[in-house]
Amino acid sequence: MKFLVLFVMVFNSLFSAEPFISEKDAEDIATEVYIYGYPLVTMEMTRRIMTNVTKPENGHAPMGQFFHMQQYPNSSFKDVTAPNADTLYSTAWLNVKDEPYILELPNESGRYYLMPMLSAWTDVFAVPGTRTTGTKAGTYAIVGPQWNGSLPEKVTELRSPTNLVWILGRTYSTGTSEDYKIVHALQKEYLLKPLSSYKKEYTPPKGTVNSSINMTTPVREQVNQLDANAYFKLLADLLKDNPPTGADSLIVTKMKRIGIVPGKDFDSSKLSAKALKSLRKAPVNAQEKLQDLAESSGNIVNGWYFTTKTGLYGTDYLQRAKITFIGLGANKPQDAIYLVAKVDLTGKTLNGNSDYVVHFPKGGLPPVKGFWSLTIYNSNYFFVPNKLDKYTVSPRDDLLINPDGSLDIYIQRVSRGDGKEANWLPSPDDDFVLMLRMYWPEDSVVNGSWVMPGVQNLGPAKQQVGFFDRMLERYYY
DSSP states (O other), rough: OHHHHHHHHHHHHHHSSSOOOOHHHHHHHHHHHHHHHHHHHHHHHHHHHHTTTSSSSSTTTTOOEEEEEESSSTTTTTTSSSSOOOEEEEEEEOOOOSEEEEEEEOOOOOOEEOEEEEEEEEEEEOOOHHHHHSSSSEEEEEEOOTOOOOTTTEEEEEEEESEEEEEEEEEOOOHHHHHHHHHHHTTTTTTEGGGGGTOOOOOOOOOOTTSSSSSSSSSHHHHOOOHHHHHHHHHHHHHHHHHHOOHHHHHHHHHHHHTTTTSOOGGGSSSOHHHHHHHTHHHHHHHHHHHHHHHSSSEEEETEEEEEEOOOOOOOHHHHHHHHHHHHTTTTTTTEEEEESSOOTTOOOBTTTTEEEEETTTTTEEEOEEEEEEEETTTTTTBBBOOTTOOOEEEGGGOOOTTTTOOEEESSOOOOOOOTTTEEEEOOOOOOEEEEEEEEEOOHHHHHOOOOEEEEEEEESSOOOOOHOOOOHHOOO
């Protein structure tokens, strides 16, 4: 009888989803797997929302088609956290499982643009654009990982590691009506079509709408609201078309211990009550860990947090998930580096109850080959509504330079007046976040030799700025 019991135990250890796994081990593994899969699940939820239309409109487009932003996003935009108001987006979602897609880009005539292409895991695997390929016209084939075939002449292959691809294109615009027209004309020449339709007349098919998809709740909230069973079931489904890489072998082994096997469905009914209890804790554990990581890791200088570990992540699953958590669609550091401030120089949380200034000394502006901007968000990384619909300050605002060559940017509820509206970034009544974007940054940004000035607290928020305030300002700055 003892032999039979031992035999059953050994058999179960070899063939069950959870051999000899403790409740604590199951909880730890489930949390780790949740973080591992967070980018993949978030990408899929984003894709569902952004492609759930019959034709390109309002920031959405069917699979295989571009949607071109005609103007900067405003405070109602909730599809992607931390959007920018410096460039006009050209976004498209592709499934390259059956055949490649051809992307044709026009001559940009020196205008700054980039067309980063993200895998289903958020790795940037290709970036046609000003930095990498210049601004002349080009034709590219976006190819799936398993595709084998020949391409037409003068078509450059860009091979994706996954069948799902997100093109998150950005074209610089000054934001004037005249410049918008120029960019709109360029966008009309951003062409996408299946390889089988290359050099042929092609009309994109009409998209289909799934009424069960929640089109109003922000993606991050929808992902975070998934219970453990729904989350891991979706992850298992997504792994079928977007499998782990060879470098992921360790996490794959761990996944199997809680019943997640790449290429197979996830069936929670095969898990024990203890394992199920552990899995249910994973969403909360993982989200708390990501929130803490987003606020405490990376480099912090003068209150500004930044990292150069974006775009390519390898097996750094925490970093990959963290970037997804705070700003899906991040570029490679060679293309853009973002600095985030939630506190002033004293470490106090930025809040609309105070007025602030960022003071750049002469010669100390952000060193870039592309451009820079300072953007304000609410605590959830969405634009802050204001009467001017103004969310950024950048050189295109015709900034007022101080007599000594320095520059002040004011973050507060009311305008500085006296011709300083260009230097003003309207703040909300509550907590907010600042983000400095540097496109195509100089080496001094990447190696840390250039330092961003901290946010200085000017005291309680004023309802209006008078003559005495401006005299004090001249004295101190």
